[in-house]
Every structure is written in structure tokens, then in C-alpha cells.
Amino acid sequence: MAKIKRAIISVSDKNGILDFSRELTKNGVEIISTGGTFKLLKENGISVKEVSDVTGFPEMLDGRVKTLHPKLHGGILARRDLPEHMAAIKEKGIKPIDMVVVNLYPFKETVLKPGVKYEDIVENIDIGGPSMIRAAAKNYKSVAVITSPDQYQRIIDELNSGGEVSEKTLEKLMMEAFIATAEYDAMIASYMFGKFGEGFPKSFPVPSEKVEDLRYGENPNQKAAFYRSPFTTGTTVAKSEFMHGKELSFNNILDLDKALDIAMDFEKPTAVVMKHTNPCGLASENTIFEAFKTAYNVDPLSAFGCVICLNRNCDMKTAEMISQYFVECVICPDYDEGTIELLSKKKNIRLLRTNSPIAPSERHREYKMKKVYGGLLVQTDEDVAIDPKNLKVVTKRSPTREEIDAMLFAWKLAKHVTSNAVVYVKGERAVGIGAGQMSRVDSAKIAAMKANESTEGSVMASDAFFPFRDGVDEAAKAGVTAIIQPGGSIRDQEVIDAANEHNMAMVFTGCRVFRH
Numbered sequence: 001m002a003k004i005k006r007a008i009i010s011v012s013d014k015n016g017i018l019d020f021s022r023e024l025t026k027n028g029v030e031i032i033s034t035g036g037t038f039k040l041l042k043e044n045g046i047s048v049k050e051v052s053d054v055t056g057f058p059e060m061l062d063g064r065v066k067t068l069h070p071k072l073h074g075g076i077l078a079r080r081d082l083p084e085h086m087a088a089i090k091e092k093g094i095k096p097i098d099m100v101v102v103n104l105y106p107f108k109e110t111v112l113k114p115g116v117k118y119e120d121i122v123e124n125i126d127i128g129g130p131s132m133i134r135a136a137a138k139n140y141k142s143v144a145v146i147t148s149p150d151q152y153q154r155i156i157d158e159l160n161s162g163g164e165v166s167e168k169t170l171e172k173l174m175m176e177a178f179i180a181t182a183e184y185d186a187m188i189a190s191y192m193f194g195k196f197g198e199g200f201p202k203s204f205p206v207p208s209e210k211v212e213d214l215r216y217g218e219n220p221n222q223k224a225a226f227y228r229s230p231f232t233t234g235t236t237v238a239k240s241e242f243m244h245g246k247e248l249s250f251n252n253i254l255d256l257d258k259a260l261d262i263a264m265d266f267e268k269p270t271a272v273v274m275k276h277t278n279p280c281g282l283a284s285e286n287t288i289f290e291a292f293k294t295a296y297n298v299d300p301l302s303a304f305g306c307v308i309c310l311n312r313n314c315d316m317k318t319a320e321m322i323s324q325y326f327v328e329c330v331i332c333p334d335y336d337e338g339t340i341e342l343l344s345k346k347k348n349i350r351l352l353r354t355n356s357p358i359a360p361s362e363r364h365r366e367y368k369m370k371k372v373y374g375g376l377l378v379q380t381d382e383d384v385a386i387d388p389k390n391l392k393v394v395t396k397r398s399p400t401r402e403e404i405d406a407m408l409f410a411w412k413l414a415k416h417v418t419s420n421a422v423v424y425v426k427g428e429r430a431v432g433i434g435a436g437q438m439s440r441v442d443s444a445k446i447a448a449m450k451a452n453e454s455t456e457g458s459v460m461a462s463d464a465f466f467p468f469r470d471g472v473d474e475a476a477k478a479g480v481t482a483i484i485q486p487g488g489s490i491r492d493q494e495v496i497d498a499a500n501e502h503n504m505a506m507v508f509t510g511c512r513v514f515r516h
Contacts, residue, residue, distance in 0.1 A: 002098055002099075002141070002142055002143065002144055002164060002165045002170055003098065003163065003164050004024070004027065004029050004098045004099050004144060004159065004164070004165060005028070005029060005030065005096070005098055006029065006030045006032070006075070006095060006096060006097050006098050006099070007024055007029050007030070007031055007032070007097065007098065007099035007100070007101060008031075008032045008033065008034075008051070008067070008072065008076075008097055008099070008100055008101065008102075008132065009021065009031055009032070009033045009037055009041070009048075009101040009102075010033060010034040010035070010037050010051075010067065010101070010102050010128070010129065010132070011037050011101060011102065011103045012103055012104060012105055012106055012126075013103045013106075013148075013149060014036075014037070014040060015149045016149040016152050017037070017040070017041075017101075017149070018040070018041070018044050018046070019152075020101075020149075020152040020155075020156065021041055021046045021048075022046060023156045023159070023160070024099075024156075024159075025046060025047055027159045027160070027163065029098075029099070030047075030049065031046065031047065031048045031049065032048070032049050032050075032051055032054055032072075032097070033048050033049070033050065033051065034050070034051045034059070034066050034067060035059065035066065038050050038051070051066055051067060051069075051072070052066075054071055054072065055069040055071045055072065056071070057069055064127065065128075066128060067128035067129075067131070067132055068127070068128050068131060070092070070094065071092075071093075071094055072097065072132070073131070073132070073135055074088075074089045074092065074094040075089065075094050075095055075096050075097035076097045076100060076132065076135045076136050076139060076143055077135050077138065077139050078094070078096060078139075079139065079142065080096070080141075080142045081141075081142075096142075097143065098142065098143055098144065099136075099143065099144045099145075099146065099165075100132050100133065100135070100136035100143060100144070100145045100146065101146040102129045102132050102133050102145075102146070102147060103129075103147055103148060103149070104126040104129045104130065104133075104147075104180070104184050105124045105125065105126035105129065106124060107121070107124045107125060107126070107184065107187055107188060107191075108187055108230045108231070110124040111187075111191055111231060112231070118195075121191070125188055126184070130181045130184060130185070133145055133147060133177050133180065133181050134177070134178075134181055136177065137173075137174045137177040137178050137181075140170050140171065140173065140174035140177075141167075141170060144165045144169070144170060144173055145173050145174060145177040146173065147173075147176060147177050147180040148176070148180070151173065151176070154169060155169070183207055183208075183209070185205070186205040186206060186207035187207040187230055187231070189201075189205040190205050190206075190207050190231065191231065193205070194231075200378060204367075204376060204378055206369070206376075207229065207230050207231075208227035208228065208229060208230070209227060209228060209229075209230050210225060210226070210227050211225075211226040211227060211228050211238065212225065212226050212247070212248075213225045213226075214226055214247065214248065214249060214250050214253075215247055215249055216249070216250065217250045218250055218251060222250075224250045226238075226248070226250075226253055229366065232364055232366075233364050234356075234362045234363055234364030235260070235264065235354045235356045235357065235358055235359075235362040235363070235364070236257075236260070236354075236364055237253060237256045237257045237260055237331065237352070239354070239355075239356075240256075240331060240352045240353060240354045240355070241352065241353050241354075241355055242350070242351075242352055243335070243340055243351040243352060243353055244340060244343070244344050244349070244350065244351040245329075245344075245348070245349055245350030245351060246348070246350065248329070248350060251276075252307065252328055252329050252350065254277055255274045255275070255276070255277060255306075255307035255328070255329070256274075256307055256309070256329055256331050256352065258274055258277050258278075258279075258416065259272045259273075259274035259279070259307050259308070259309035259331065260309050260331060260354075260358065261416060262274075262279055262282065262309070262412075262413070262416045263309045263310075263311045263358050264311075264358060264359065264360060264362065264363045265360060265385075265412045265416075266284050266311060266360075266412070267359060267360065268284040268285070268286075268291075268428070269284065269285055269286065269287055269288040269290075269291045269310075269311065269312045270282070270283065270284045270285075270291050270310075270311045271283055271288065271291040271292040271294070271295040271296070271308065271309070271310050271311075272295065272308070272309040273295050273296055273298070273299075273303050273306050273307075273308055274306060274307040274308070274309065275302050275303065275305070275306050275307070277418065278417055278418050278433070278435040278436065279413065279416060279417060279430070279433060280298065280299040280302035280303055280306065280433060280450075281294075281295035281296055281297070281298035281299055281303060281306075281430060282295055282298070282413050282429070282430045283295040283298070283428065283429035283430065284409070284428040284429070285428070285429075288310050288311075288312040288313070288314070288315060288318055289315065289317045289318045289321065291310070291312075292308070292310060292318050292321060292322070293321060294429050295429070295430075296321075296325070297452055297453075298429070298430045298431060298432075298433070298451075298452060299433065299450050299451075299452055300452060302450070303325065304325075304326055305326055305327070305328055306325075306327055306328065307327075307328050307329045307330075307331075308322065308327055308329070308330045308331070309330075309331050309332065309358070310330070310331075310332035310333075310358075311332070311333070311357075311358035311359065312332065312333065312358075313332060313333055313334045313335060313336055314330065314332045314334075314335045314336060314339050314343075315336045315339065316336055316338060316339055316342070318339075319335075319336075319338075319339035319342050319343050320342065322343060323342055323343055323345065323346055326348075327346070327349055328348070328349070328350065329349070329350040329351070329352065330343065330349065330350075330351050330352070331352040331353070331354065332353060332354070332358070333353060333354050333355070333356065333357055333358055334353050334355065335351070335353060365381045365383075366381060367379065367380060367381065368380070368381050384415055384511055384513050385412075386408060386411055386509050386511075388404055388408065390509075390510070391404070391407075391484070391507040391508070391509065392487070392507060392508040392509075392510065393505070393506075393507050394487070394492075394496050394499075394506050394507065394508055395496060395499045395500055395504060395505050395506040396500050397500075397503060397504070397505045398505055399482045399505035399507060400482075400505075402427075403459055403481060403482040403505060404507075405427075405428075406425050406426060406427055406428075406458075406459040406482070407425075407459045407461060407482055407483075407484035407507065408484075409425055409427070409428050410423050410424075410425035410430075410459055410460065410461030410484060411461045411484050411509065411513075413425065413430055413433075413461065414461035414462065414463045414513060415463060415513035415515065416515065417433060417434075417435045417436075417463065417515065418435045418436035418515055418516070419436070419463055419464065419514045419515055419516060420434075420436070420437050420438070420439065420440045420442075420443045420462075420463070420464065421433075421434065421435055421436075421443060421461075421462065421463040421513075421515070422434040422440060422443040422444045422446075422447045422460060422461070422462050422463075422471070423447060423460070423461050424447050424448065424451060424455045424458040424459070424460055424478060424480065425458060425459050425460075425461065426457065426458045426459075431451045431452075431453055431454075431455055431458050432447035432448055432449075432450050432451035432455055432458070432478070433447055433450060434446035434447030434448075434450070440462065440464070440466060440467065440471045441468070441470040441471045441474055443471075444460070444471045444474035444475060444478075445474055447460075447478075448474065448477070448478040451478075454479070455478040455479050455480065456478075456479030457479060457481060458478070458479065458480055458481070459480060459481060459482045459483065459484065460475045460478075460480045460482070460483045460484070461483075461484045461485070462483070462484070462485040462486075463486075463512065463513045463514055463515070464485070464486055464512045464513075464514055465485055465486050465487055465488045465489040465492070465495075465512070466485060466489060466491075466495045467489055467491060468491060468494070468495070469491070469494050469495050469497070469498035471495075472495055472498040472499055472502065472504070472506075473498060473502075475502075475504070476498075476502040476504065480504065481504060481505065482504060482505040482506065482507075483499060483504060483505070483506045483507075484506075484507050484509060485506070485507075485508065485509070486508060486509050486510060486511055486512045486513075487508030487509070487510065488508075488510075488512070
């Protein structure tokens, strides 16, 4: 329990601070404050003492130094249970401080301002605030540390009911304080590394802010929450607006993210049908309705309970077709008038809009991370777009212009399908997708098996090289006329010979696009 007699208040976010300060005053708490906060409290008739009157030292260096003083930190850090501590501060004329109310300079908000100068960003790196928060959190058994307006009401309720802050609350405030300073430092470190760093830092800071708790994780027995990066730019699921439906699930967010990732590769009206982090349909057409109709019919059986991404606004014709099926989620830039009302009649559908274009120019690239037990894997997010001029023709027959265009479309799809990935494409639509098999030839067989239309005359894309010729032989059975693949197998010549036997064209990209 902590009896609050003296508090220091220094806040950037002044929401609720007047009412909170008035309640502290009613409870007999002496308030010390700084700069703008002091001025606000004083102008509103709240009894407050300026920090410089306590320290005997004026603010200096344009406010960079104002709370870094023993008269404050001694009062915060002194352990009330150690007589020698209390004697030491008494000897120096230091009074205990029982509450620290601090929220930090708006570093994130400053970074995100359009056209902000680096000098302004630096000046919004708080020094005194984190120092006071950490000091109070270290001495949490005696000092209540408040870092957010969301905490004000709980403190006032406890002071009004018993005149003290409970031990349980002090512990919770301490934990939240260390999280606040860790997040703040991670944001600064992440920004500075992004501006000046190269390669991979010695320690990897991952700033994140909670979006929401989820109903459960991948399975109902698992708990989960959704976090986003504070500096995310471009079009992302994390920045999208939730328009309708029950809360998103862990799996919904994974599928939405993957579907959006695919759609961001295409300029023409494009629809992605996603199921369990793999696309089961993809098509680009002249209208978004035709794109969705084509994409859904690639594998309508697998599309049951799917997630859909449209890179154009959802129009009424498309909404009417979507409403015929069981669909978990739809994400698109926006919805035409009346479409949300129509789709909302579906009991379990969730609707999101990005409020920004879904296009290559809006792609947000950042380090990609995967958590493993006891560690974290981090890699760059490289662009693997292929220039047709760099394709290496390795067969006797060169591909036609139409085959090249189809292979480039297939390559964009293959790089988003779980390895081992094999896809069949005609023009600008998928016709068969083989995903996540332990052998590439099985993926080739499954891609043909899953096709809802004839694969005759299609092209094939493989996310990695063919270790044997059997995958090419399966492609020939499916009627494939051209293959795009990375190359690089010790049996490349065997694979090329097989393509020649079947009068196929084959090109090498020289790069692999595995996705595990």
C-alpha cells in the first residue's frame, strides 16, 4: 500500500489531467509540475508548485534539463523501509515523492508528421520522463507510477475509497511503466536503425502497439492478441478499418495479410481468394467483378469459408456474387454505396477497407520475422519481380510473347504459395495451384487435380528448381506448354531434356522464392 502525499506531474497527453489533478488535490496531495503542464494546472485554479521551486534550479537548454535533479530523483528512489535512505534524503532537504504521473514526448506522432525535419524528431526524444518513470517503477512498492490517462480512474477510485493505492495496483502500474519505456526506446531504436543502420543490429528492437485482443489463437484453446508496428506506412491489414462483423480471428488476420500481399503485386483489377494462408484462386480482368468471378471458380470447393481481397472497390455486382457464398472476410480499398448493407446480411462475414489503394506503389516493406522457441528469425523483404529481359531460355523452343506474359503472372503467384509450390496459369488467371507438399512432383500432380477447368495450354511456375524430370513429365500430362523456374539443380540438364522431349519452352529466373 502507498499513501500518496506528494506527486509530480509532467504529461504530453493532457487528456483527463485536470480532473485527475483536482481529485488528487481533494485527497490532500501536493502537486509538483513542469512547463506546459504547470501552466495548464495553474491557469485552471489547481494548486501546483513548479519543479524549479523544488530543485532550486531553473529549466535550461530549451527544456532539455528540468527534472534531472537529485531533489526529485532522491525523493522518488528513496526506499521507505530503509532508515538510512530516509535519513540521507532528510539530511539533504529532500522530501519523498509518492506518485509520478508522466506520459512521454510524442516521438511516434512526430515521426509520422508529413515533411517532419530530423531536428524536430530528435527534440521529441524524452529524457527526463523515462528517467522518472523508471525510477518510480524501480521503487514501485512506495511510489505509484502513472503512464497513461487510462489509469487515472482506478487510482482515484482507490484514493477515494481508502486513501491509499493498493499493492496489487502498484505492481500493475510498475509492469505497465516498464512496458511503456521499453516500447518508447524500441521505437527510437527502430527509427534510428532504419535511418542510419545497415545489415542486422546486434539486438533486434520490435516496437509494437496493441490493436486488440482476439477471441482465440489458431485454435480455441489458445489466447491471442493483434499488434501493429507504430511506423507502418502504405496499405496494410494493421491500418485497415473494420466495417462490419464479429471480431477478427487470429487465422482471419493471417489470411487477410497474405491475400493483401498478393494483391499488392498487380495493377489491373485483381481478386485473390485465400484459404489457410494459401491462395486457391487468383485472376486479373478488366473489371473487379470479372476478376472475382474468375478467381473464385479456380477452386470453388476450397473457396468455402475463404478470405477475399479485391484491389478495387467492391461494387454491387461483385457484392451480390460474394453474398451467394460462405465467405469469412472481404478486404478492399472501399465499398460502393449499398454493398455493405447487402453483405452485412451474411451472418458471419467480416468487412474491412484499407482506405488506400491496393497497388504495388502502396506496398510497405519491412523486416520479416518468425518466432521460434527461444529465438527470433529475421530476414529482409526483397522484391523478386522478374524483368522479362533477364529470363534465360534454356530449351530449344523459345516461349511466345503470350507464354512469357502468362509465366510472369504465374511467377507472381508462385512466390506467395507455400513451398513446394507449383502453379498452372492461363493468361492472367490461375487454373491450378499445388501448395505445401514435401515433394515437387506431388505439387505438380495436385495443381492439375485441383484445376476446375482444363489445364491444356497452360504455363507452369515453380518456386524452386526441379530436382528430377518427373515434375516436367507431370506438367506435360497436364498440357503445359511453358515452364518458368529458378534453375540451379545438379540435374538441370535432365530437366531441360525432358522439356525438349515434350516440345516445351523453359526459362530460368536465377532466383528462388520459397515460402515456408
